[in-house]
Amino acid sequence: MASGTTARERRLVKVREERRRREYDREHTYPGWAKVLENACRDDEELRAILGDSIGNPELMKQRIQERVRKKGRAQFNKSKTGSIVAFKVSFRDFNPLNSFIWFELFGEPTDRDVDLLGGVVQAWYVMGRLGAYNSSNLQLANSMMDYDPSYDSEEASTVMPSSFHDISDVEFQDNWARVWVDLGTSDYLGLDVLLNCLTQLSSEHLGIKQVVFGGKKMGDWEEGMTSSDYGYKHFKI
Template identity: 70%
Template sequence: MSMACGCWHYYNRPPQLLLKSSLRLSSSSSSSSTVFCLSSKSKDDDEIDKSEAPIKGSGTTARGRRLLRIRQDKLQREYDRLHNYPAWAKVLEDACKNDTELRAVLGDSIGNPELMRNRVEDRIRKKGKDFRRSKTGSVVASKVTFRDFNPLDSYIWFELYGSPSDRDVNLIGSVIQAWYVMGRLGAYNSSNLQMSNSSMDHDPLYDADKGSKVMPSSFHDISDIEFQDNWGRVWVDLGTADYFAIDVLLNCLTVLSSEYLGIQQIVFGGRCMGDWEEGMTNPEYGYKYFKI
């Protein structure tokens, strides 16, 4: 009975006391030191724990990665632009900041050296051989001569100081076109010059009946204006227009030459001037024209 009670008291001790008792018993029964492993996990248990652990993400979203790639591409392009960009293209870009004409020439080609080169070459080709020639006119008056001029069938020739640019062709063409339109409408009729013979000291009177009864006077025909290098020409048939139409044209060309582009000489009549080559219409050899 006493043994049973002792066993009951032994096994009903707290776990800490049982562990201490077992350690004392084991150490007293063996002279060698013993290492006790209270708990251990097998290799299979570790693999199970790893498989059950949650998978960690990269910390970024798909949108974030796309934005990062875009930023990297932008930085790469900026690096290439600074280190591999042609020096002449950088000079043109800087010049565009203060030059509106150059900025208009380059347009949306800025940043693309090859396209910039093509735009500039095309501009130089259109302006002619002398790209830097001044466009402010000439202080020297144009020389005017007549060579067997027939008002019904003759050429009017213009000799410029250099190959005309597209702007020059448009200026001369617009003047000749306006001159022809006015002549076509009967503007050059000396039979009805009522205002030129009236005094402007008082309000003049215009006789509309007289103006409507005068004999019509109008141009008959005109050709397109052609240019070969620095020479230009236009064929005219003045019809019944009076000769003071020539004075009107010369007045216009005189101011045009002094203010906008230099005209070296104007020749009325003649079949061939300078090194004009009949039938040559190739733009690569300096041929240009203005459609009337």
């Protein structure tokens, strides 16, 4: 697919591909292998790039795959995908901890599994925050020497001012962007460090993340109010 296209143009291409496939179905029996490839494109950005505008046309799809195999060989084509070995970029844009979005740019459109992975991390992060985990006023063990059995003063912990995450939205996805609105309440910025530590591991092993942006009104081709799954919208309910 050509670079530089807008989100709306990319969605229109998807609609045309689906229409082309339905039209072909009406005239022919759509091959099972073509359906498998078409479904696989949703989870494989590389395969989608190979097939391009041939989706919906089995003969052309077959030609594209054969050309790819001849050029790269079967071993390279079947190479399994992992997370990204490149560390993601982190930036802040007028971040208000009481009323801001956190944005996540992925390397490609997320699969349902990717949505569950990132959404699950954010959900766990929120639950910990609601329970007061991000309180830098009580880091007794972090500030102690661990080469011997440390002591923990529960009375001291109980006198520390509570710290609680106030509110969060569902995690929304459009194309290769995701976002979540947060109100950190009285939680410390320690919570952001915890989130970034989790995302670092997630990105390197499971789901490649290109960048994380704290704050900002709009990123990429995000369209407010566009909540139709027909155009690539997904969400994870917190």
